[in-house]
Amino acid sequence: MKQIFTIVFLFFLCMSASQSQVLLAQWTFPTGNPGDSIADGGIAANLNKAIHTEGGTSAIDFSKNGFTTKAAQATEWNDGADLKCWIVEITTTNYHHLTISSKQQSGGNNPGPRDWKVQYRPAVASFWTDVPNTTLEVQNDWTTGVLDSIELPEECKNQSSLFIRWVMTSNTNSSGDPVAATGINKIDDIIFTGKLINTAIPDTGNIHLVTLYPNPCNTRFSIKSDSEISRLSIIDARGRVVMTSSLQGKEVSLDVTDLPSGVYWVRISTLHSKQPITRKLLVQ
DSSP states (O other): OHHHHHHHHHHHHHHHHHTSOEEEEEEOOOSSSGGGGBOOEEOGGGTTOBOEEESSOOOOEEEEEOSSSEEEEEOOOTTOTTTOEEEEEEOOTTEEEEEEEEEEEEOTTSBOBOEEEEEEEETTOSSOEEOTTOOEEOOSSSSSEEEEEEEOOGGGTTOSSEEEEEEEOOSBBTTSSBOOTTOBEEEEEEEEEEEESOOSOOOGGGOOOEEEESSSBSSEEEEEEEEEEEEEEEEOTTSOEEEEEOOOEEEEEEEOTTSOSEEEEEEEEETTOSSOEEEEEEEO
């Protein structure tokens, strides 16, 4: 009887866990380096996704101050109504009840666009659709142009490729004048979450605590796992394997002195993982 009770308890515990919000992707721009264009958190399928702009803005500058650390900043928003935008692509496969959060700032000595909205487009669609409740009036602060866990429409769920954009909707800047080429807009703390569609007992065979430290690093980093590591490889931003190791144990250390600065992915196989586990690594 006790064993049956334990099984039932574990079943409902797993059911509850599967219904909690999961971090799908985030951009918090933690380092101020160009590598911050790549998502710095989320599920493995989104850890190679990058933010960019469209419509003819300047190149993105990742070295400017954000809400907490740094932010993505661009200029040349002039004459960009309904055209110029920030844009990301994410995967939502097997997730629903999606939410989006973000912060924007336009202002200071070079005020950028005031009026914005968020739109979505599955890769299979040819048109953009407005996300309800995302009309924004962005000012010279990090409080007015904020989205806080806004629900994305049902059409965004379970998509292998979903595009989200923050598009300016007028040519008016945060001071009430026309947007100039020097006008600045910043974006920070972009966060997507969702719930697993499959509410059955999840396969826990590949759920392991794996941490990399220090991260960022410049000479050597370590990997710590709750399951013994059997093999690992380091992959660069172009998808090329630049280093492999057969070091084994629950904690291993690697020398990356010869790797150029940039964003890498560490693919880790453990004795009890059914699939490799991927973690992002910043080399400075």
